[in-house]
Amino acid sequence: MRRCVFAVAVLLLPVAGRFAASAEPMLGQPPLGLKPLTIPADNPLTADKVELGKQLYFDKRLSRDDTISCASCHDPKKGWSNGEAFATGVRGQVGGRSAPTIINAAYSDMQFWDGRALALEGQALGPIQNPIEMDMSLDEVVAKLNKLDGYRAAFRKVFNTDVTSEGIAKAIASFERTVLSGDAPYDRFKAGDKTALSEQAQRGMKVFFGKGQCSSCHTGHSFSDFSFHNVGVGMEKEKPDPGRFEVTKVLGDKGGFKTATLREISRTAPYMHDGRFKTLPEVVDYYDKGGFNNPQLDESIFALKLTTQEKADLVAFLTEGLTSTSYPDIAPPKLP
Ligand code: HEC
Numbered sequence: 001m002r003r004c005v006f007a008v009a010v011l012l013l014p015v016a017g018r019f020a021a022s023a024e025p026m027l028g029q030p031p032l033g034l035k036p037l038t039i040p041a042d043n044p045l046t047a048d049k050v051e052l053g054k055q056l057y058f059d060k061r062l063s064r065d066d067t068i069s070c071a072s073c074h075d076p077k078k079g080w081s082n083g084e085a086f087a088t089g090v091r092g093q094v095g096g097r098s099a100p101t102i103i104n105a106a107y108s109d110m111q112f113w114d115g116r117a118l119a120l121e122g123q124a125l126g127p128i129q130n131p132i133e134m135d136m137s138l139d140e141v142v143a144k145l146n147k148l149d150g151y152r153a154a155f156r157k158v159f160n161t162d163v164t165s166e167g168i169a170k171a172i173a174s175f176e177r178t179v180l181s182g183d184a185p186y187d188r189f190k191a192g193d194k195t196a197l198s199e200q201a202q203r204g205m206k207v208f209f210g211k212g213q214c215s216s217c218h219t220g221h222s223f224s225d226f227s228f229h230n231v232g233v234g235m236e237k238e239k240p241d242p243g244r245f246e247v248t249k250v251l252g253d254k255g256g257f258k259t260a261t262l263r264e265i266s267r268t269a270p271y272m273h274d275g276r277f278k279t280l281p282e283v284v285d286y287y288d289k290g291g292f293n294n295p296q297l298d299e300s301i302f303a304l305k306l307t308t309q310e311k312a313d314l315v316a317f318l319t320e321g322l323t324s325t326s327y328p329d330i331a332p333p334k335l336p
C-alpha cells in the first residue's frame, strides 16, 4: 500500500512541477495550450514596461474626470469584461456594444467587434480619446501624466523619454500581452490527462466539435478564428448594427462580428456584441434554433436540432472545460 502511494507521488511530480510553473508564468511564456506570442519587433516585452502598462491600465486619471480606467470596462474581477450588456464611460455615457474580454486579445490581429483597429498598440489610444469612454485628447493625457513624477521617471527608465502617447500605447499593449488564459481542463485533457474532463464535458466536447458546428468558427488555441461572421445576432432589428460592413463596405460583411474567444466564457456574461444573453444555455438555444435568418447569415448557422441532453453537455464543456485555474487574476498596482 505504502509503495503504491510512493509510486503515485513520483508519477505526479513532473506534472505538479509543470502546473506550479504555469501558475507563475514567465514573461511572454504562454500557459499550456496557447501558442507562442508574436511580439512586435519595435515593442519588446520587458518586466518594467509591463509594470508601467499595468499602472496605466488601472489608472482612472487617464480619463477626463478621473472616474474611468481601462479596468472599469475590462475588469479582472469580471472576466476582464464588465458584467453588463453595454459599457459605461465618463459622465455615465453608455455605448452601443458590449465590452469584450481582453483575455488572449494579444493573439488577435484585428481588435474590436468589427476589427477596425489592428495591433494592441493601435487600439490602446482609442478608448482614451473616445468621447463616451475616457474623453481625453492625447495632448491632454500626455501633459497630465508628465506632471506626475512617478510616471515621468518610469517612462525615462522604460523608453528614455518623457511621457509620450506612443509610450502609453506600447506599455499598455505590453501589459495586455500578459493577460492570457490557457491551462484549462480541456488543455490538460488534450495533453493526455483523461481525468481532466468529466464524462459530461467530454460528451459536450464532441457536440462542440461535431453536430454543434461550433468549431467552424471557434477554432484554434483560443477558440476563435479571429475572423468575422454573421451569426444573425441583432439582424432582427429594424436598423441592425452593420458590424464589419462599416469597416470594409463589402455587402457580405453586413452583420459580421469578430468570433469571440470562448476561454473563460463562464466569467464573461452577458454574451454577444449587444450583451443580449445572460447565460450560456440561452446562447446554446439561440444557435440551436439557427439564429435570425438574413441574407448574410453564415452557412454554418442552421437549426442544429440538439437534444436537451446534448445542449446541457455542450454547456458543461464550455463552463468546465474552458475555465482555467491559472486565470489571470491581476490585482490593481500601486499608482505613481
Ligand atoms: C467605457 C468602457 C471602456 C473603456 C474605459 C475601455 N474600453 Fe476597451 N472596449 C470597450 C468596448 C465597448 C469595446 C468594444 C467596442 C467595439 O467593438 O466597437 C472595447 C474593446 C476593446 C478591445 C478589443 C478586444 C477585442 O477582442 O477585439 C481592447 C483590446 C480594449 N478594449 C482595451 C482597452 C484598453 C487598453 C482601455 C484603456 C486604455 C480600454 N479598453 C478602455 C469598452 C471600454
Ligand code: HEC
Pocket: 101, 208, 212, 213, 214, 215, 216, 217, 218, 228, 229, 230, 231, 233, 256, 257, 258, 259, 260, 261, 262, 265, 268, 270, 271, 272, 273, 274, 280, 283, 284, 287, 288, 298, 299, 300, 301, 314
Ligand atoms: C459561423 C461562425 C460561428 C459558429 C458556427 C458559432 N459561433 Fe459562436 N460566435 C461567433 C461570432 C461571430 C460571435 C460574436 C457574435 C456577435 O456578438 O454578434 C460568437 C459569439 C459566441 C458567444 C458569446 C461570446 C461573448 O463573449 O459574448 C458564445 C458563448 C458562442 N459564440 C458559443 C458558440 C457555440 C457554443 C457554438 C456552437 C453551438 C457557436 N458559438 C457557433 C461565431 C460563431
